[in-house]
Amino acid sequence: MFLCKSQHYRPRASRPSDERNPAILAYILRRFAILILSLLIAAVVLFVLLRLLPGDPANALLSVGADQQQIEAAREQVGSNLPLWEQFLRFVGSLARFDLGTSFVSGKPVVEEIATRLTVTVPLALLGFALAVAIAVPLGILSAVKANRWYGAAISTISQLGIAIPVFWVGILLVTVFAVNLRLFPSGGYPRRGWQNEGQVLYALALPVLTIGLVMAASLIRYIRSATQDVLGSDYLRTARALGASYSQALIRHGIRNGAVPIVSILGIELATTLLGAVVVERVFALPGLGSMLLLAIEQRDYPNVQGVLFISTLLVLLIGFAADLLQRVIDPRLRERATGAAA
Amino acid sequence: MTALDLSADRPSRRHSLALSIGLALVGLNVAVAILTLFWTPYDPLNASGGRLEAPSLLHWVGTDRLGRDYLTQIMIGARTALIVGTGAVAIGASIGVTLGILAAFATRLLDDVMAATLDILIAFPTLLLAMLVVAASDSASLWSAILALGLAISAIVARLTRILAKRVLRQDYIIASRTSGTSWPGVVVRHVLPNIWPTLSVNFALQFGLAVIAEASLSYLGLGAPPPNASWGRLLQEAQGTVYTAPVGAIAPGIALVALVIGMNLLADGLRDVGDPTRGRSR
Numbered sequence: 205m206f207l208c209k210s211q212h213y214r215p216r217a218s219r220p221s222d223e224r225n226p227a228i229l230a231y232i233l234r235r236f237a238i239l240i241l242s243l244l245i246a247a248v249v250l251f252v253l254l255r256l257l258p259g260d261p262a263n264a265l266l267s268v269g270a271d272q273q274q275i276e277a278a279r280e281q282v283g284s285n286l287p288l289w290e291q292f293l294r295f296v297g298s299l300a301r302f303d304l305g306t307s308f309v310s311g312k313p314v315v316e317e318i319a320t321r322l323t324v325t326v327p328l329a330l331l332g333f334a335l336a337v338a339i340a341v342p343l344g345i346l347s348a349v350k351a352n353r354w355y356g357a358a359i360s361t362i363s364q365l366g367i368a369i370p371v372f373w374v375g376i377l378l379v380t381v382f383a384v385n386l387r388l389f390p391s392g393g394y395p396r397r398g399w400q401n402e403g404q405v406l407y408a409l410a411l412p413v414l415t416i417g418l419v420m421a422a423s424l425i426r427y428i429r430s431a432t433q434d435v436l437g438s439d440y441l442r443t444a445r446a447l448g449a450s451y452s453q454a455l456i457r458h459g460i461r462n463g464a465v466p467i468v469s470i471l472g473i474e475l476a477t478t479l480l481g482a483v484v485v486e487r488v489f490a491l492p493g494l495g496s497m498l499l500l501a502i503e504q505r506d507y508p509n510v511q512g513v514l515f516i517s518t519l520l521v522l523l524i525g526f527a528a529d530l531l532q533r534v535i536d537p538r539l540r541e542r543a544t545g546a547a548a
Numbered sequence: 549m550t551a552l553d554l555s556a557d558r559p560s561r562r563h564s565l566a567l568s569i570g571l572a573l574v575g576l577n578v579a580v581a582i583l584t585l586f587w588t589p590y591d592p593l594n595a596s597g598g599r600l601e602a603p604s605l606l607h608w609v610g611t612d613r614l615g616r617d618y619l620t621q622i623m624i625g626a627r628t629a630l631i632v633g634t635g636a637v638a639i640g641a642s643i644g645v646t647l648g649i650l651a652a653f654a655t656r657l658l659d660d661v662m663a664a665t666l667d668i669l670i671a672f673p674t675l676l677l678a679m680l681v682v683a684a685s686d687s688a689s690l691w692s693a694i695l696a697l698g699l700a701i702s703a704i705v706a707r708l709t710r711i712l713a714k715r716v717l718r719q720d721y722i723i724a725s726r727t728s729g730t731s732w733p734g735v736v737v738r739h740v741l742p743n744i745w746p747t748l749s750v751n752f753a754l755q756f757g758l759a760v761i762a763e764a765s766l767s768y769l770g771l772g773a774p775p776p777n778a779s780w781g782r783l784l785q786e787a788q789g790t791v792y793t794a795p796v797g798a799i800a801p802g803i804a805l806v807a808l809v810i811g812m813n814l815l816a817d818g819l820r821d822v823g824d825p826t827r828g829r830s831r
Binding site: 238241242245246253364365367368369370371372373376377379380384391480481483484487488498499502503514517 | 664665668675676679680682757761764765768769770771781784787788791792795798799802805806809810813
């Protein structure tokens with residue numbers, strides 16, 4: 205702060221909170237309404253999709269050669285004898301209560317199975333995401349600031365290469381190097397007792413996390429690079445410099461906050477993608493996560509499981525988008541003011 | 549390309565280089581794919597080689613676990629990748645452009661609803677959508693994968709088209725054209741489509757690459773085309789099991805895939821420069 209001798213240079217202080225709160229509150233409410241609406245649309249899509257699938261869901265409860273009476277009883281139990289609109293209301297009602305039914309195959313509640321699977325997928329996605337951010341932020345900024353040096357250009361080229369490589373091949377290559385040749389990490393698998401044995405879990409997750417981190421970093425670098433370029437070419441940075449701030453001070457004071465606004469929404473989308481992209485990585489490393497649950501359910505035509513995984517992943521994606529949008533408003537006061545103004 | 553070579557500034561030359569490399573990589577792929585229609589080094593089903601042979605003069609990339617020539621399968625994989633990419637982009641482009649133009653003309657409310665729906669669809673990852681369609685269709689085939697990827701692409705194309713078309717429709721020359729008696733369909737054909745085409749074509753090239761990756765991922769997961777069709781994704785999945793004894797098999801199809809996707813991306817970069825001379829100073 206010692207360098208801000210003049211009041212003029214001080215960045216505009218945020219306004220008193222009582223003046224700001226209604227705006228942000230109205231925005232949160234509006235955004236929340238959109239979230240609920242999106243969930244409803246997702247529910248409709250899921251409902252329609254499951255009705256498109258061949259066969260009556262009651263069939264799963266029946267053995268071959270069941271008589272008419274047994275079929276009726278099973279349909280009553282599943283609810284497939286009711287009119288469509290009533291089935292839909294029941295469906296939405298049970299989703300709202302997080303009652304996702306029971307698996308056709310194992311007979312266990314779908315929610316329980318998903319909860320177990322999430323203990324694999326969520327740490328995998330979050331650790332991979334954290335690694336990607338740790339790699340991409342410094343490299344992305346470096347490649348923008350030092351665009352004319354060879355390493356700046358090299359970073360850009362490598363990230364170009366990175367977005368053209370499918371994530372599963374990166375996984376296979378890492379297995380070839382680190383598991384087959386160097387024998388440092390296992391080529392796949394997961395400790396049976398899960399997080400009761402933290403060391404082994406982290407050991408099993410090392411290569412999958414590295415895979416996700418590297419692939420995601422490649423695409424993140426490009427976004428961070430272009431956001432940094434926008435900041436570097438901006439008028440406010442020049443003004444700050446003219447008012448006496450040093451280059452790095454102007455960057456830290458103004459650049460980070462301005463550059464972070466577009467990055468936050470990109471990060472939200474990327475995190476959601478990672479969570480669902482974990483399907484493929486889980487397959488490469490034979491991890492018992494949400495993705496392998498979905499694949500298995502598709503293979504076994506275990507529709508309650510398919511529906512449950514899809515609903516939970518949609519919910520997670522929408523929640524992440526919601527959080528990213530709110531965070532953007534916190535970072536950028538201009539967006540906050542706009543939220544109450546024109547409805548667009 | 550010749551127009552670009554006249555400009556003396558460095559970045560433009562770099563972009564024309566990107567275009568040339570992109571054309572070369574994609575062209576090589578197309579050539580190989582066409583070649584497989586007439587000739588392959590071996591019959592793809594001929595299991596005459598030894599099991600998991602290392603690369604040799606007879607089998608340049610070795611053989612798979614059934615003794616089939618690996619190079620032959622990779623070459624046929626190029627054909628599969630091109631069919632999927634072209635098919636998916638064609639479906640995505642025809643649905644997407646139509647929807648996007650309609651949204652640009654629609655009433656405010658309808659437009660808002662379409663925009664919101666597209667945003668939700670786009671938030672949903674392509675691969676998951678594709679898995680859904682493949683799961684819903686009775687048996688996995690190349691066409692269900694193409695359809696699924698095409699639908700996912702159409703949402704992205706529709707959103708882009710809507711934004712671009714709206715920008716064009718706001719121009720003065722549209723009013724002039726309308727006043728001089730051109731019908732709305734005439735305006736679309738004569739002014740809107742030519743103006744948004746450069747940006748759209750760049751996006752198509754990028755989506756092509758993404759579709760190729762997505763198809764490979766689907767086949768890797770076992771949801772792609774069934775065995776007689778060779779796909780790079782399935783080759784990689786099979787090779788993963790034998791990576792300890794035959795590592796080449798887990799590398800070669802990947803290189804082919806990455807070459808095609810990078811080629812498409814470079815082509816997109818180059819097209820961007822050709823299509824829009826005002827851009828391309830620095831990226």
